[in-house]
Amino acid sequence: MEEVPEEGKVYVISEFNVDDVKYSYSAVSNKKEIYFLKRTTMTLIKEDDGMIPKYKFELVGFNALKARVGDTNILTDLMGSVENILPMQSRNTATGPKDILLFDLTDGSERIKVTVWADQAHELKAELDKMGDEYKIIILTSCGITEYRKQLQASSLSPTKFYINPNYDAVHNLRYKLNAINEPMIGDESPSVVDCSETKIETYNLKQITELRKSDMQNLEVICHVSVCSIDAQSKWWFYSCDSCPNELTFIDNSYKCEDCVKIVSYPDKRFKVSMYVTDPTDTIQVFMFDREVRRLVSATVNGLIGQNMKEGKGDKIPEKIINITGKRLILTLSLNPKNLVDGNSVYFASDVVETSENPSPEQPSEQNTTVSTTHHNGAAVDNTMGIKSASNKRVHNKDDGPTKKKKT
Ligand SMILES: [Zn+2]
Numbered sequence: 001m002e003e004v005p006e007e008g009k010v011y012v013i014s015e016f017n018v019d020d021v022k023y024s025y026s027a028v029s030n031k032k033e034i035y036f037l038k039r040t041t042m043t044l045i046k047e048d049d050g051m052i053p054k055y056k057f058e059l060v061g062f063n064a065l066k067a068r069v070g071d072t073n074i075l076t077d078l079m080g081s082v083e084n085i086l087p088m089q090s091r092n093t094a095t096g097p098k099d100i101l102l103f104d105l106t107d108g109s110e111r112i113k114v115t116v117w118a119d120q121a122h123e124l125k126a127e128l129d130k131m132g133d134e135y136k137i138i139i140l141t142s143c144g145i146t147e148y149r150k151q152l153q154a155s156s157l158s159p160t161k162f163y164i165n166p167n168y169d170a171v172h173n174l175r176y177k178l179n180a181i182n183e184p185m186i187g188d189e190s191p192s193v194v195d196c197s198e199t200k201i202e203t204y205n206l207k208q209i210t211e212l213r214k215s216d217m218q219n220l221e222v223i224c225h226v227s228v229c230s231i232d233a234q235s236k237w238w239f240y241s242c243d244s245c246p247n248e249l250t251f252i253d254n255s256y257k258c259e260d261c262v263k264i265v266s267y268p269d270k271r272f273k274v275s276m277y278v279t280d281p282t283d284t285i286q287v288f289m290f291d292r293e294v295r296r297l298v299s300a301t302v303n304g305l306i307g308q309n310m311k312e313g314k315g316d317k318i319p320e321k322i323i324n325i326t327g328k329r330l331i332l333t334l335s336l337n338p339k340n341l342v343d344g345n346s347v348y349f350a351s352d353v354v355e356t357s358e359n360p361s362p363e364q365p366s367e368q369n370t371t372v373s374t375t376h377h378n379g380a381a382v383d384n385t386m387g388i389k390s391a392s393n394k395r396v397h398n399k400d401d402g403p404t405k406k407k408k409t
Pocket of ligand 1: 243245246247258261
């Protein structure tokens with residue numbers, strides 16, 4: 001590649017391959033992997049609206065570290081407060097003597113030994129020396145975990161990076177735990193998984209959607225034009241989510257587990273899940289909207305809103321910003337599941353949303369007259385709208401409209 005992507009910058013990337021991950025010394029546990037091709041293009045997005053979090057770690061709690069001993073499939077991200085830094089030492093290795101920095105990491109209850117090697121040892125030492133007496137909470141990514149005389153140890157590896165006191169939710173929580181000073185949490189939220197392009201989705205009104213029975217189909221995506229009549233303020237507006245997939249975690253035996261990934265998540269992500277009622281002239285339905293969609297509508301992350309609630313002493317009350325979704329006009333993509341299509345369940349899940357200024361259409365578009373297809377080319381949405389008979393029905397739906405852009409039709 002002519003230009004190597006820079007960590008921390010935001011790009012629009014088009015034309016690449018997606019494949020299942022073949023785990024070997026992986027830095028992240030995602031199930032899919034992107035492969036760049038010769039024709040892959042990358043466009044740097046200059047403006048940063050803060051909707052893509054700066055950091056994304058998969059921190060493993062010290063109490064769950066034992067399962068990572070000797071694991072060469074997935075490397076381990078660690079967080080803790082630095083203690084007992086020893087003077088720089090030298091070790092003989094197969095490639096000659098190397099300097100090492102030894103210290104302890106603690107999470108307030110347990111403690112592990114850490115070895116950082118070579119150049120990084122000197123870099124980390126210099127950074128730590130610069131700091132005062134405040135808690136030095138570091139995140140050390142992509143470590144290897146070993147056990148020696150029943151003592152867990154972590155070692156830096158070539159992909160390891162360190163972050164000292166990063167602005168990250170879990171770091172704030174640990175500092176809060178360590179010095180019991182109430183600090184507001186500042187937003188950091190992972191973007192949810194984005195679907196790929198090349199789709200063809202039909203537009204229906206709500207009555208047609210509730211009457212849809214496709215016995216030959218288990219899943220179906222449809223588009224509808226609605227306005228939000230109310231937000232369900234009784235339901236919880238966020239949930240603890242897996243750090244490898246968007247699933248909700250279940251709390252069993254004092255820890256959060258992802259049933260799909262079959263793992264304990266020590267530091268769960270927080271994601272939006274907002275229940276609302278939406279209406280068009282034909283019907284009203286209940287829709288659940290998840291992280292990416294809600295983030296786009298409220299221009300904030302869960303942690304951002306929780307932090308604001310804490311500042312204002314509002315606890316876990318549903319934030320004003322979410323209530324203010326009421327009255328918005330939306331083009332919703334609904335993801336119908338077997339419960340909708342077979343059992344006729346009237347609770348729906350949104351898989352995409354675009355805010356619009358138009359009224360919910362009073363006409364009843366049939367299956368044939370509005371078909372929307374979207375493809376991507378060099379980061380720009382190309383309107384491939386086909387089969388439109390009525391101009392008033394022409395709507396461009398940008399399926400892959402990422403969190404950095406807000407497109408309106
Ligand atoms: Zn998971």
